[in-house]
Amino acid sequence: MTGAVQVVRAGALTTVQDSGRTGWAHLGVPRSGALDVPAARLANRLAGNGPDAALLETTVTGCAVRPDRPVLVVVGGAPCRVTVDGRPVAWGAPVRVPAGAVLDAGPAVRGLRGYLAFGGGLVPEPVLGSRSADLLSGLGPAPLRTGDVLPLGEAPASPPAADAVPWPGVPAELVLPLRLGPRHAWFTAGALRTLTTATYRISPDSNRIGLRTEGPALTCARTGELPSEGMVLGAVQVPPDGHPVVFLNDHPTTGGYPVIGVVAEPALAAAAQAVAGTRLRFTAATVRTRRAARSGP
Missing domain, CATH: 2.40.100.10 (Cyclophilin-like)
Structure with a gap:
């Protein structure tokens, strides 16, 4: 089952990222991709995705989204308050978000960058083999604005197994x-x-x-x-x-x-x-x- 998520609150800087586009430096194209690779991969794993699935990377202020189908979401990276339609839910663990509900990842309590992984991943059109936004070259999806809509990939056939793992800490x-x-x-x-x-x-x-x-x-x-x-x-x-x-x-x-x-x-x-x-x-x-x-x- 595919679908889409609408951006309700874009935040200071929210971008689509995956593992990046490698092999194009000779053409002046940097790698891009998620900055906190361990956090992005862990969020994807807990959402039932492969490690390279595209997800959202937020900066400082978080973001809010509304899916048009039920979807499993994991908010990780920088710790923050997470709500679904105003009700507190878990940070760093899979959360089922109903169709039409608003998931809000609030400002970072510690650290700088958060990650929102959706079951099935985000599937905007890839550029040079990656869906990552590149702030320097302008390749990939532009930084998100309120009202933007992003397509979702096919939901995993079965939910991810129960998992308990430590999240990387934020350096003092x-x-x-x-x-x-x-x-x-x-x-x-x-x-x-x-x-x-x-x-x-x-x-x-x-x-x-x-x-x-x-x-x-x-x-x-x-x-x-x-x-x-x-x-x-x-x-x-x-x-x-x-x-x-x-x-x-x-x-x-x-x-x-x-x-x-x-x-x-x-x-x-x-x-x-x-x-x-x-x-x-x-x-x-x-x-x-x-x-x-x-x-x-």
Whole structure:
């Protein structure tokens, strides 16, 4: 049984996301996809979906939707108050929402980004193999507005089995293991020490493109400009003001500022939930931490 959900309250920034569109960086298209991958996959699993099903990613203020058919919904990620037609229901667990009822995922109590997974997933038209909204290139569905309608996929034949799992926590302090390179030689020895010993704070100017920081500036040892080169997820780029920027899912695929190091992808999930003002430290990644990051949680 298919159907649709109507957006009753769009919130500050709500987008459709899945696992992203990989393999298109050579055409200038970033990956996009859910920022908090573990939370998005867990929400999908509890809703009876595969890990790559499209769902909603909210930012700070949540959103509200009205399905036109009965649907199983899981609200996860950043903890928030969840109601159906004004009645409190469970956060982080499957909730059956009747046709025509309004499910409201309220403002985040902790963290930054919430996820709404619907049984059967959301099925807007894919672009380059993904249904994800990309804020940088504009590919995929536009950020949601009140009144938008999104199609639902076929509901799972049988409800998901009972499941009890811990949700990822929201960091009080963000610690990102950093592997230096490829342009760390562009910086002074003092800048390299500062990078792994100082405490930064996350700037309010952060978004899905990058995590901007406030704190001590890093000093370049060279003058002149670096030719544009490829950028990867987790690259830590240093613009002229000296404040590191950690590239997230909607990052540009090329850039001309030096990249002092790279944060392994699994370590970035916590960055999705770190609000403005959160303390941030970079640590030197060892062989052990790199292996742990590759293997994931």
